[in-house]
Amino acid sequence: AQSVTQLGSHVSVSEGALVLLRCNYSSSVPPYLFWYVQYPNQGLQLLLKYTTGATLVKGINGFEAEFKKSETSFHLTKPSAHMSDAAEYFCAVSVSGANNLFFGTGTRLTVIP
Amino acid sequence: KAGVTQTPRYLIKTRGQQVTLSCSPISGHRSVSWYQQTPGQGLQFLFEYFSETQRNKGNFPGRFSGRQFSNSRSEMNVSTLELGDSALYLCASSPDSLNTEAFFGQGTRLTVV
Numbered sequence: 425a426q427s428v429t430q431l432g433s434h435v436s437v438s439e440g441a442l443v444l445l446r447c448n449y450s451s452s453v454p455p456y457l458f459w460y461v462q463y464p465n466q467g468l469q470l471l472l473k474y475t476t477g478a479t480l481v482k483g484i485n486g487f488e489a490e491f492k493k494s495e496t497s498f499h500l501t502k503p504s505a506h507m508s509d510a511a512e513y514f515c516a517v518s519v520s521g522a523n524n525l526f527f528g529t530g531t532r533l534t535v536i537p
Numbered sequence: 538k539a540g541v542t543q544t545p546r547y548l549i550k551t552r553g554q555q556v557t558l559s560c561s562p563i564s565g566h567r568s569v570s571w572y573q574q575t576p577g578q579g580l581q582f583l584f585e586y587f588s589e590t591q592r593n594k595g596n597f598p599g600r601f602s603g604r605q606f607s608n609s610r611s612e613m614n615v616s617t618l619e620l621g622d623s624a625l626y627l628c629a630s631s632p633d634s635l636n637t638e639a640f641f642g643q644g645t646r647l648t649v650v
Contacts, residue, residue, distance in 0.1 A: 467641035527580035
């Protein structure tokens, strides 16, 4: 069975500050891990993904995430928040590819000017 | 290349009615997945179709069904609508069934009154 826990349903950061969104997963087999972003009344946009190989994954818009198997974590970071980063972020896990995703409950990021 | 297109974008239906939502995947993509997004339950996987066959199914009642046509376009149907079916329904497409990236449409917002 798979599960995803996103700690913090709401996170606020100041513009220019570090963004850290937490994601822990549970999976009985090596998982695929994803971060998606959703803007109001929009679909989901893939930020980055981990499948195999390098554990530090770089994505779009300056985001990156590190797969830590020992901690079963896949936290999302960005060194400097921008106003345009305000959105909802979803961590997702799958054991069979991107066609069958199990999502966390999401973290709404607010960026304070 | 055009993205994933979902129609209609907004829909209002009455309890007890049925509804059909449509999804046109990115050209060349053969896998289509459907998700339901609600404030209470978050993002939940409904089902996945690949080459006109349902390959995976989430934990939803039989009132929720889908199909995929030979051109990879997909429809999902909800019969005997309930108030709790009000949600954003998202469609995602991938080139094949074990792909590691899914592209989402903007969704269909269904309101049941």
